[in-house]
Amino acid sequence: xxxxxxxxxxxxxxxxxxxxxxxxxxxxxxxxxxxxxxxxxxxxxxxxxxxxxxxxxxxxxxxxxxxxxxxxxxxxxxxxxxxxxxxxxxxxxxxxxxxxxxxxxxxxxxxx
Amino acid sequence: xxxxxxxxxxxxxxxxxxxxxxxxxxxxxxxxxxxxxxxxxxxxxxxxxxxxxxxxxxxxxxxxxxxxxxxxxxxxxxxxxxxxxxxxxxxxxxxxxxxxxxxxxxxxxxxxxx
Numbered sequence: 001x002x003x004x005x006x007x008x009x010x011x012x013x014x015x016x017x018x019x020x021x022x023x024x025x026x027x028x029x030x031x032x033x034x035x036x037x038x039x040x041x042x043x044x045x046x047x048x049x050x051x052x053x054x055x056x057x058x059x060x061x062x063x064x065x066x067x068x069x070x071x072x073x074x075x076x077x078x079x080x081x082x083x084x085x086x087x088x089x090x091x092x093x094x095x096x097x098x099x100x101x102x103x104x105x106x107x108x109x110x111x112x
Numbered sequence: 113x114x115x116x117x118x119x120x121x122x123x124x125x126x127x128x129x130x131x132x133x134x135x136x137x138x139x140x141x142x143x144x145x146x147x148x149x150x151x152x153x154x155x156x157x158x159x160x161x162x163x164x165x166x167x168x169x170x171x172x173x174x175x176x177x178x179x180x181x182x183x184x185x186x187x188x189x190x191x192x193x194x195x196x197x198x199x200x201x202x203x204x205x206x207x208x209x210x211x212x213x214x215x216x217x218x219x220x221x222x223x224x225x226x
Binding site: 042044046051090096097099100 | 168171210
């Protein structure tokens with residue numbers, strides 16, 4: 001079965017430090033991959049998505065993600081974290097139908 | 113401004129009651145979705161609708177029901193058959209290309225069973 005794994009339940013980084021959130025997807029045809037962010041008590045907002053083409057994808061709020069087919073990964077990165085980036089981050093995969101598979105999420109804490 | 117609204121923000125239910133969660137969108141999207149979110153489990157699909165008057169079960173449809181009488185509305189009823197309904201419920205919509213499409217989410221409804 002197709003799946004999305006986010007190995008880190010939570011991560012703490014210092015403000016101004018770099019960030020990498022991990023995401024692995026199960027094998028399948030061309031994956032449709034997404035990263036969403038959720039602030040506490042709110043809905044999800046799209047950060048970026050990858051369907052094909054350039055494997056380094058730029059998103060909103062200074063985030064980027066790199067698709068690596070050989071590693072089945074789609075890790076999210078940001079060079080310098082701001083306190084406002086504290087939230088929960090979800091990696092997701094489109095299945096080609098109407099079902100999207102979401103990872104369990106990684107909660108990001110930012111310390112001053 | 114276009115977007116998705118969900119109401120109420122907080123909902124309390126007694127055992128044995130049915131409750132209905134509202135979801136409205138003015139994005140002119142064909143597809144709408146209901147997800148359930150529990151801590152540490154990500155989002156699980158309850159129901160989705162591709163077009164008006166059509167909807168399909170997701171992974172955890174038991175104890176839930178939906179209707180899609182209008183393009184902009186997709187209400188979810190949590191019935192008394194749902195044994196553990198306490199959760200955060202999210203409604204989403206997309207332009208209709210399925211899971212290759214960006215989904216736009218509402219702010220959610222937190223349901224608590226008393």
